[in-house]
Amino acid sequence: MPARTDNVTDPQLAASLLLMRRGQAVWARQLAELPDDRFDEPSLLPGWTRRHLVAHVGFNARAVARLVEWARTGVENPMYSSDTQRAEEIAFGATLPVEALRHLAAHAAVHLDVEWRDLPEAAWLHQVRTAQGRLVPATETVWMRTREVWIHAVDLRNGASVRDFPDVLHDLLLADLIKVWTRKRTATTPDIILAPTDRAETFSLLSEGGAAASEPLVIVGSAADVVGWGIGRSMRGVATASGGEPPRPPDWL
Ligand code: ZN
Numbered sequence: 001m002p003a004r005t006d007n008v009t010d011p012q013l014a015a016s017l018l019l020m021r022r023g024q025a026v027w028a029r030q031l032a033e034l035p036d037d038r039f040d041e042p043s044l045l046p047g048w049t050r051r052h053l054v055a056h057v058g059f060n061a062r063a064v065a066r067l068v069e070w071a072r073t074g075v076e077n078p079m080y081s082s083d084t085q086r087a088e089e090i091a092f093g094a095t096l097p098v099e100a101l102r103h104l105a106a107h108a109a110v111h112l113d114v115e116w117r118d119l120p121e122a123a124w125l126h127q128v129r130t131a132q133g134r135l136v137p138a139t140e141t142v143w144m145r146t147r148e149v150w151i152h153a154v155d156l157r158n159g160a161s162v163r164d165f166p167d168v169l170h171d172l173l174l175a176d177l178i179k180v181w182t183r184k185r186t187a188t189t190p191d192i193i194l195a196p197t198d199r200a201e202t203f204s205l206l207s208e209g210g211a212a213a214s215e216p217l218v219i220v221g222s223a224a225d226v227v228g229w230g231i232g233r234s235m236r237g238v239a240t241a242s243g244g245e246p247p248r249p250p251d252w253l
Helices: 011-033 050-073 083-093 098-117 121-125 140-155 167-184 223-230
Strands: 127-129 135-137 192-196 203-205 217-221
Touching (some): 011 098, 050 121
């Protein structure tokens, strides 16, 4: 095979790509370990079998690759033409034979990685639009995919756990939870303080001016378990400041 490497020289971006590739490897391993006759069983996501999940992760790689291509060519290339198209694609994908699903997962991931590898350094700062309509630099596509592969490996429900994520990913997800909750905040969103017991800092979603209208919801537990709660995947190992069971978190993605 010809020796090919990333065009990236920025150490932070190189580290981001590495974290994504570790997650892709975990996702691929969990998928490889899943026997063909277990694809019809439910995933951790409501209403989705493992088939839907595998189709989604494959089509997500293609969608993210469209954004990277957009950054490279300057020609607008949205992730999905509509929410309907995205949903129909997943529904169709779930009907594919298992072998085709495995092929989709592997091939789409390789294609995305090639798009990143070949993206010229300057093009990483070109703006592209997320499925939610936000304009972001192409560097953000790495984080978008990082969240997908690591978390959906857990959603596959065959052994991967949020507790096994690297510490740096827990930290990034704690910060991302606050960022996204802040963006999506509504009148009914409570003030929240994430207080991981194995971290020096807390992560807060507080009202403007910092003066909470009511007592903020404090979530205590290991960083891993606070993340598991925040991303809506697990209730284990977390408690409120008074030791009670926390409510469901606000919607994240
Ligand atoms: Zn997803």
